[in-house]
Each structure stands twice: as C-alpha cells, then as structure tokens.
Amino acid sequence: MITSLAYLGIKSPNKDEWPDLVTKVWGAQLAEPGPDGSVRVKFDDALWRLQIHPGEQDETAYIGWGVDHEEDLHALLKTLADLGVAAEVGSDELAAERAVNRIITFTDPWGFRHEVTWGQSHIACSFQPSRPISGFVTGQQGLGHVLLLLPDIDQAHEFFGKLGFRLSDKIIVPGRLYARFYHCNARHHTLALGQCPPGVAGLNHLMIQLQSIDDVGLAYELAEEHGVPLTMTLGRHSNDRQFSFYHSTPSSFHVEYGYGGLEVDEEAWVPRVYDRSAIWGHKPHPSGKGRPMGIMHQVP
Template structure:
C-alpha cells in the first residue's frame, strides 16, 4: 500500500554546503529550515522532500514513504504489526517537523529507519527551480526518485522488503562482484534498490530525474564551476534505460542525476535478470576505487 518515496533525511557536518549545492547545482528550491536548522530542499510543489540535518558525521537518518490516506496508513501499520514488526506512532511534534498529517515509523533488521506517512504538505504552483531549467524534476505519481541501500544479505533483505513490506520486484542485476534487486511501488521502474555488500549496511545513493535531457546536461556542465566530483560518468542503464551520471555530494552519499527512466505497468511487467548494469558509460574516473555512500561496518 506504499504509494511513493516521499522524502529522505540525512545528517552531515557539511549541511550548510547543501544550500548552494542543492539550488545552484541540482536545481532544487531552498525552503524554510527545519526546527533543528536542517537545510530543506523542494523539487516540486511538496513543501520539501530532502532534509539535511546538522550532525557531527555523515549519517542516513530516515526514508519517508507516502501512503494514500489515513485509512491505508492505519491498515498498513496493523498489517506490519501482525507480522511482528515493531511500529511506533510519531507524536504531534514529529508530524509538524515532517509536515505530514500522520506518521508511523520502524527500523528494518539492519537499523535503517523508515517513516510511513500520509498528507504531506504541499502548495500548488510554489516550486521555483534554484537555477535556470528547461523543465522540472520527474515526481508526481512517481514520488521523489529512488534510494539504494547496501545490505549484508540480499536474500534476507529481499524477504523483508518484498514479502513483509510489499515492494514489488522490477528486476535484478547480478555480476561477478555485485547483486542488486530493484523494486517499484508505482510507475517508476524502481523507488528502492538493494545492493549486497557483506559486512556493511547503509545508504548508497539517491536518484533525481530531470524531465529534460538538457537539464541533465546543464548539471554536468556546472560540475566544474561548483567543484562537484564525478563518481560515474554519463551512461545508460540496462534495466530501467535511465541515462544518468553519478556525482558526489557534500555529505558522503552520491547523487544519481538521470533522464528518461522506464515506467512500469504491473499488468504486463515481467521481472528479468541482467548481468551488466549499463549498455555504455557509467565508468569510474581513473584512480577512484572507494565505494561511495553513507555506510557503516556491522559488528
């Protein structure tokens, strides 16, 4: 019953750098700070979808998943509770901070926090890109974009997210050194992906999709002026056909900036297995060997 990836929250000692990074480079709109001074960014008429909280270290805080209404939220919480998931209801203060009508939250088996909400605040015709753009970000019924988590055991994670939470498999990519599963909850090819990384758990990247290829190209042109490092060069994925590049952010995680992703239809969609992630491109710059993302080693 989850309808969309609604919002994402991280923490960082470089939160302030997101004011210019988010607007002048990404093209998002700066909105009112959170109660703790969190930098908030809008990518559409939803009041904000990305929050960067002040923190002593780079840290994933939460992913917010939107449901259609209060009836769906309460039914979904009841369903999760019956399956043994410890779901807590957020208080009025937390709902005001997230700007939602109601909120419940839980942590997955590896400690990643997920918030379930309905009624995210919005103001029609309020979005103004932070830089000149030909189009907008692809959101609407497809939600914010997608997030990718690294998990130590892909089969256990698949059981939790698919069987218990109801994420629907779009396809998977399996190679000699990687195993990634992709899940949809609406027309977007995937709002969630899980990548196996034994011994680690964390937030690998977040994807934002531009309506227009020219706006992706402009972002690539702006990288040098803003000192934004390329993590993977421009390329096209095999499974969702997204043309994209991966860039560094001020806070550890990488951002995938894309255009032209597939839209899936559950009535006709058949999950496939791919053995390489890209038709072309998506190369790591010479000398880059470290894994991007906000990761932590498991004890």
C-alpha cells in the same frame, strides 16, 4: 501499502556545503530552514523532500515513504507487527516537522529508520527552480529512488515485499555486483537493494529525475565547473534505461541525476535479470576517486 518515496533525511557535519550543490548544480529550490537549522530542499510543490540536519557524523537519519490513504497506515502497522517489527505512531509534533498529516516510524532489521506517512503538505504553484530547468519527475512517482546496501538482499526481499515493493528486475555481475530493483508506483524502481559485505549496511545513492535530457547534460557541465566530485560519467542503465551521471555529495552518499527512466505497466511487467548495469557509459570518473561507497553503519 507504500506507494512512493516521500522524503529523505540525513544528518551531517557538512550541511552548510549543501546549498551550493542544490542551487548551482541541481536547480532545486532551498525551502525555509528547519527548526534545528536544517537545509530543506524542494523539488516540486511539496514543502520539502530532502532535509540535511546538523550532525556530528554523516548518518541516514530517516527514509520517508508515502501511502495513498490514511487507513493504509493501520494495515501497515499490522503487517509490521506480524513481521515482529516494533512500529510507533509518531506524534503530531513529528508529523508537523515532516510536513505530513500522519506518520508511523520503525527501524528495519538492518538498522535503517523508516517513516511511513500520509498527507504530505503541498502548496500549489510554489516550486521555483534555482536555475532554469524543465523540472523534476515527482508527483505520483515520489521523490525518486534510493539504493540501500545490505549484507543479505535475498532475505530483505521478503521483508520489503510485505511493505508493498514488487520486484522489477535484478542485475547480477558475478563477483562484482548483485542488486535487486523494486517498484511501488510507475517509476521503474523506487527502492534498490545492493549486496554488501556482512555486518554493515548503508545508503549508496538517491536518484532524482529531470524532465529533459538537456537538464542532465547541463548539470554535468555545472558539476565539473563547480568541482563537484563525479563518481560515474554519463551513461545509460541496462534495466531502467535511465540516462544519468553520479556525483558525490558533502555527506558521503551519492546522487544520480537522470532522465528518461522506464515506467512500469504493472499488468504486463515481467521481471528480468541483466548481466551489466549500463548499456554504455557510467564509468568511474577520476574526480570521484576515493569517495566512500555511501553512508555506512553497523547492522544492529
């Protein structure tokens, strides 16, 4: 079953605006560009974990997940077949492009392309931050988390549950927000699902987590300095206690830049329901006014 978010792939006409955000604000590292000129971003010793391909419009190209053992991919193929979802074993060429050893691909009922992989390539001691930072929390916890907007998250609960995602908790603010949060490793959530209007789905945000609270404070100042549209001020989430801020990216979705997310002890964890998303902060910031809620697409 899935045990981490391995990587994320986006298509965008604004790919050339990405290097500034990555190096001047995040402190992540630019890897060698891909064969199509894509911007590849490195957060640790994995070759890359975020790839922005050229494209005519912003698109969530693929969400890459990891499993622990090669055999888990066979089990996943069977699970997907039982769910009535057509999955394919990806070619060696595709695996090489994604820097993994094995890959299977499928499209979920909401139109997102998923790639489940084993054997992501790492080069020891190869990560060099582009500015002084303490580093990203990755490893067993993967790249971070994604929040997908779906028109029926209760229906999606069953689907993603079969792929290995276990409910951490829910946030319900009547009339404003309904979201479910799922873990597949120690990270409080690797997948979050937010309810959106019928007919559409989308990628709202990617969360990347730093090892120091000061990295987050400094990035907030750098984002302001470089004119990055901030979509939510500094704040602390009620459920995973992440101390973070949100900013828009050149490609319609958002990035949550955070510190201190809770880790789940699977044996002792009891899912809860929260009535607010933040203990404090996370207020809309004027510079992010009018930014899209994410990369949205029509549900097939």
